[in-house]
Amino acid sequence: MSPESQASEALPSRRRRALRGGRHRGDESFLLPPGSPALVLAVPGSAARPGAAVAAELARLVEIEHTGQPALVGFLEGGEQALGPLLGGLRQQRPDEPAAVVVPLITGPDPAVRHAVAHAVAQAPAPMLAAEPLGPHxxxxxxxxxxxxxxxxxxxxxxxxxxxxxxxxxxxxxxxxxxxxxxxxxxxxxxxxxxxxxxxxxxxxxxxxxxxxxxxxxxxxxxxxxxxxxxxxxxxxxxxxxxxxxxxxxxxxAAPLGAHPALARLAALRYVEALAAALSGNG
The missing domain is CATH 3.40.50 (Rossmann fold)
Structure with missing residues (x-):
């Protein structure tokens, strides 16, 4: 199989779906093949902090509207639903792909969050990728x-x-x-x-x-x-x-952005961008 064919199979394919059950897929919607790396949202703060439920709702929107596969949530502080143990439990589904792509759930650059995500990725037993923050976009x-x-x-x-x-x-x-x-x-x-x-x-x-x-x-x-x-x-x-x-x-x-559908689209997009860059670099 040619490298181009392998990359085509590994990368999520862009798709749109017709209306079904009152919901529809957004413009940034991707079909994740079976065995794709996990999409993990890295959330500042702890699971006990007010506003933490926003991450769970965004994860639900990501998987329902954009990937078709479960999106996971890991917090950067506290022991409950912590990012480090979450990544520690993930394994590669394919030898040539990372076990997960970690998307920081922030709207722009934050050195503390970037460092925490990079540390968790480096400490994970399986290869992982760190994606860019959601914004600017x-x-x-x-x-x-x-x-x-x-x-x-x-x-x-x-x-x-x-x-x-x-x-x-x-x-x-x-x-x-x-x-x-x-x-x-x-x-x-x-x-x-x-x-x-x-x-x-x-x-x-x-x-x-x-x-x-x-x-x-x-x-x-x-x-x-x-x-x-x-x-x-x-x-x-x-x-x-x-x-x-x-x-x-x-x-x-105004209220914070919260679980806005645009953020779910961005999380899926950052996942695909990170995965595509890594596969391209390995090609």
């Missing part, structure tokens, strides 16, 4: 838009005429992490601003002065009101930090 902007609309802070439909006048005000995309996380989130902010035809600034949830400065810039730019869009999924930060940021900004806030 246009899907994140889509999810932020939806959460803002859910809270009544943005139009539900995407604005297609940039000259339209809206009362959406200004948006602060507030992300966990430091300067690098903010730089990466700025990509998403640009995409969100394009969707809403609304000024969008980016700030760190950990930087009260930065949030306040972003709010001031928005008001100087003519924003009638300011809203905070949390650039986080849920388990990785205390929800109280979002409310505190909104208070500093003098506005309201």
């Amino acid at each position: 246009p899907f994140i902007a889509e999810a932020l838009h939806d959460r803002l609309a859910d809270a009544g802070l943005a139009r539900a439909d995407r604005i297609r005429m940039m000259t339209m006048v809206t009362e959406a005000g200004g948006i602060i995309v507030a992300t966990p992490g430091g300067a690098e996380a903010v730089r990466q989130a700025e990509i998403t902010s640009v995409l969100l601003a394009s969707r809403l035809a609304t000024p969008v600034f980016t700030a760190s949830l950990d930087d009260e002065a930065g949030v306040k400065a972003a709010a001031e810039q928005l008001r100087l730019a003519g924003a009638h009101s300011v809203a905070v869009a949390p650039h986080l999924i849920g388990p990785e930060a205390d929800a109280g930090r979002v409310a505190a940021a909104a208070s500093v900004a003098g506005g309201r806030h």
Whole structure:
């Protein structure tokens, strides 16, 4: 069998399915062949932390909507459902493929999470792959838009005429992490601003002065009101930090992204990208 044929069999195939049972497959939907490496979501924090149930729901969406195979969840802290023991119990189904692809359940770069995932992968008894974080990606902007609309802070439909006048005000995309996380989130902010035809600034949830400065810039730019869009999924930060940021900004806030279908699409996509890169590198 040629290397091209082997790669074709090993990689998930892209597919769309017709409506069935009230559910449908998304654009990023892949058929995993039997014996494919496990897809593991690496979740910041512990299973006992508020918001941890979001990971289980995203795993369910990944397997039902996008892969057809079980998606597993491992937490980076605590003893319950910990990532290390989970990876330790996985074995290769095929000798030329990893036992699992670990997808960090974060919206952007986080050195602590990257290190923890890399350590767990290196300590696993079977070969594993670490995928990239979910963002930045246009899907994140889509999810932020939806959460803002859910809270009544943005139009539900995407604005297609940039000259339209809206009362959406200004948006602060507030992300966990430091300067690098903010730089990466700025990509998403640009995409969100394009969707809403609304000024969008980016700030760190950990930087009260930065949030306040972003709010001031928005008001100087003519924003009638300011809203905070949390650039986080849920388990990785205390929800109280979002409310505190909104208070500093003098506005309201949307909910964290949670188990948004766009994040499930991204998790499946990052899995396939990591697996394809590894197979290509071995070719």
